[in-house]
Amino acid sequence: MALRELKVCLLGDTGVGKSSIVWRFVEDSFDPNINPTIGASFMTKTVQYQNELHKFLIWDTAGQERFRALAPMYYRGSAAAIIVYDITKEETFTTLKNWVKELRQHGPPNIVVAIAGNKCDLNDVREVMEKDAKDYADSIHAIFVETSAKNAININELFIEISRRIPSTDTNPQSSSKGFKLRRQPSVTKRSCC
Numbered sequence: 001m002a003l004r005e006l007k008v009c010l011l012g013d014t015g016v017g018k019s020s021i022v023w024r025f026v027e028d029s030f031d032p033n034i035n036p037t038i039g040a041s042f043m044t045k046t047v048q049y050q051n052e053l054h055k056f057l058i059w060d061t062a063g064q065e066r067f068r069a070l071a072p073m074y075y076r077g078s079a080a081a082i083i084v085y086d087i088t089k090e091e092t093f094t095t096l097k098n099w100v101k102e103l104r105q106h107g108p109p110n111i112v113v114a115i116a117g118n119k120c121d122l123n124d125v126r127e128v129m130e131k132d133a134k135d136y137a138d139s140i141h142a143i144f145v146e147t148s149a150k151n152a153i154n155i156n157e158l159f160i161e162i163s164r165r166i167p168s169t170d171t172n173p174q175s176s177s178k179g180f181k182l183r184r185q186p187s188v189t190k191r192s193c194c
């Protein structure tokens with residue numbers, strides 16, 4: 001089975017739950033007392049997607065303003081960026097839009113953008129409407145999910161959707177042993193560009 005390495009970075013305001021999302025995905029656990037990230041942290045997880053193994057190389061960046069200048073080191077060369085906001089804090093959605101602009105200007109041209117509205121377990125104190133965020137995501141052709149790292153909602157789905165959206169570099173894996181290769185149809189290798 002072919003192994004593909006997919007570099008993914010997480011961006012977004014401090015406290016929105018980037019590290020918690022990664023921790024839930026990689027370790028399937030949640031720490032309510034998690035510390036803010038310093039600089040960035042790196043984790044990997046390999047999952048099967050159709051006939052391939054996808055090894056996610058995950059760069060979890062620090063949202064605090066003092067680390068902002070480091071972000072390009074992590075989004076450069078990324079196949080996908082997960083931009084996270086907190087559904088209970090409107091200003092984190094504004095920060096998200098700024099990240100989208102920055103990626104547009106300085107990010108890799110074909111980077112897959114996924115928007116995660118985290119802390120959806122806190123619906124009672126919601127400030128960002130799901131429809132508004134979904135409409136925005138659709139307008140920039142981004143993946144959109146509301147997640148809860150705390151309650152393990154839509155975390156695996158987020159990464160599955162990234163696997164689905166990342167264009168296959170390769171060919172039909174079953175054909176490779178038969179001496180010829182079939183290119184996938186363009187409609188299948190749907191590209192996303194922010």
Ligand SMILES: Nc1nc2c(ncn2[C@@H]2O[C@H](COP(=O)(O)OP(=O)(O)OP(=O)(O)O)[C@@H](O)[C@H]2O)c(=O)[nH]1
Nearest residue numbers: 014015016017018019020032036037063148149150
């Ligand atoms: N209720 C709830 N709290 C969450 C959720 N995800 C994270 N938190 C809490 O939000 C706080 C911040 O989480 P982090 O994962 O450290 O946030 P971060 O985006 O990595 O922050 P920086 O590293 O500073 O950029 C912690 O207290 C978490 O326990 C969630 O889905 N629901």
Ligand SMILES: [Mg+2]
Nearest residue numbers: 018019036037
């Ligand atoms: Mg963090």
